Amino acid sequence: MTVIGKAPQRRVPHGPATRAEETLSVLAYLGAIVLGPLVPLIVYLTRRHASWFIRWHATQALNVALTCLLYAISAAIVGALLSVDSTTTALIVMVPVATAGWLIMTVNLVRAAIIASRGDAYSMPPWICSPLIK
Numbered sequence: 001m002t003v004i005g006k007a008p009q010r011r012v013p014h015g016p017a018t019r020a021e022e023t024l025s026v027l028a029y030l031g032a033i034v035l036g037p038l039v040p041l042i043v044y045l046t047r048r049h050a051s052w053f054i055r056w057h058a059t060q061a062l063n064v065a066l067t068c069l070l071y072a073i074s075a076a077i078v079g080a081l082l083s084v085d086s087t088t089t090a091l092i093v094m095v096p097v098a099t100a101g102w103l104i105m106t107v108n109l110v111r112a113a114i115i116a117s118r119g120d121a122y123s124m125p126p127w128i129c130s131p132l133i134k
Contacts, residue, residue: 017053017119025057029113033106037065044133057116059133060124061109067130068105075101104128 017025024043031039040061048055075097082090108128115122 017051021051021053022117022119024054025116026113028054028058028061029109029116032061032065033109036069037062040065053119053121056121057112060112060122060129062133063129063131064105064109064112064124066132067128068101070130071101072098 024047028040028043031043040058043054044058044062048058075094079090079094082093105128108124112122112124
């Protein structure tokens with residue numbers, strides 16, 4: 001029965017996350033640190049229809065891993081161009097850049113893994129997590 005003048009109530013499509021969902025979400029984030037987009041991709045493809053929670057976090061982890069992979073490819077191109085002039089210059093410039101990029105990615109992924117282990121959703125900063133996969 002519909003009441004005129006009253007907005008229909010919207011049901012929240014999700015409830016609290018289970019321990020298994022939290023574990024898979026943490027695995028997606030921590031796997032992205034070590035193996036890049038491989039682990040989040042596996043979690044995303046196998047469990048995306050099972051839970052909104054796993055899909056959200058696996059998508060976040062996969063997008064971060066892919067974005068950082070694109071940054072790494074860009075850095076490799078810049079490093080290759082610098083090495084045309086001098087290999088020493090290329091190493092002096094690109095090793096700190098690559099290290100800083102990896103540390104920034106790692107800090108954000110660990111922060112997201114901690115939040116996922118608590119059963120909460122976390123939205124990554126858009127500059128490190130381009131929405132490539134939805």
